[in-house]
Amino acid sequence: MIRHLMCCLFGLLVVPAQADVQPMPLNMTQGVTEVSQRVFDLHMTIFYICVVIGLVVFGVMFWSIIHHRKSKGAVAASFHESTKVEILWTVIPFVILIIMAVPATKTLLAMEDTTQADMTVQVTGSQWKWHYRYFDEDVEFYSLLATSQAQITNEREKRSNYLLEVDRPLVLPVGKKVRFLITSQDVIHSWWVPDFAVKKDANPGFINEAWTRIDEPGIYRGQCAELCGKDHGFMPVVVIAKSQADYEEWLQTTKVAQQQAREEEQRLLAMQMDMDELMTLGEQVYNTRCAMCHQANGQGLPGAFPGLAGQGLSVDPNAKLEHISIVVHGKQGTAMQAFGPQLSLKELAAVITYERNAWDNNTGDTIQAAEVQAVMDGQDL
Incomplete structure (x- = not known):
């Protein structure tokens, strides 16, 4: 038994030294902001x-043990x-705490x-997911995990930024003081970017403030640091810091793209997409x-998320409108979010059509962008 234990301990010491692995950092990151450096x-x-x-x-303890044995x-x-000793061991810790408290208070402020x-x-x-809205700019978007499901299920090789990549990163200029207003739509999250020394809880119904001023252009990654549900580990944060000129170019390009998307949605209202496309x-x-x-x-998770397969969805117009309304507006008292602000009219029409015709539901009906828009405007409800 002892021999087996010694072999195991020897293996733990030797194998990591032989393996081609990245060294684990033993200290906190210094970051790329003045505040993060002060924290470090x-x-x-x-x-x-x-x-x-x-x-x-x-x-002192070991000296006393050795010399007074x-x-x-x-x-x-x-x-x-001894009054003198008691005063001494009260004053010395007090002075040490003051020495520690002064820089700590300055950093916290x-x-x-x-x-x-x-x-x-x-x-x-x-x-x-995270939603970002730039004040005084007509720009807002959702940022979702970009790691493929195939990587998560080990069907494909995991990339270097596994679970730390998004489809739309937050873009910020360097050298500018950026204030963050952090909140939540449902449960408590926590927006955390170690390189900025920024970690703030996102509480529903409350707004927490934080700020950063990035000194160096680059890509900085973080994640939700609060246990917010079963997919907590799939909620990364990616920030791209650009020079002021590059940031302005990105901002203008994004504004044009979002305006074009809104115009495209208006054209969709007069279109009829076929079943295959939807x-x-x-x-x-x-x-x-x-x-x-x-x-x-479509089976859902019993006790947590309802299944959609085999529900015998009704083709009754009122039932169809209710289905659209739940997807667009969400459902109070449940984890069902409002996807109206998150998806385009085309995507909403397509996903509702898919839910009504996949997994042998087979209602045979299609949902068009105009019907989704009508529900979003509060018509025919």
């Missing part, structure tokens, strides 16, 4: 103070309290100072946005 410096200051305290305490004839002293911001971004968490697009949207809860086979 504070961390190291406290660490060194603790190291000195540990060396002094254990040094029984074999040297040491005899335990008999004495009562700097972290919470969101005044005089150059721009403001609203960050809204929901299961399991089902193809609907399956893509369903697998991206809905399968995490209702499952790819």
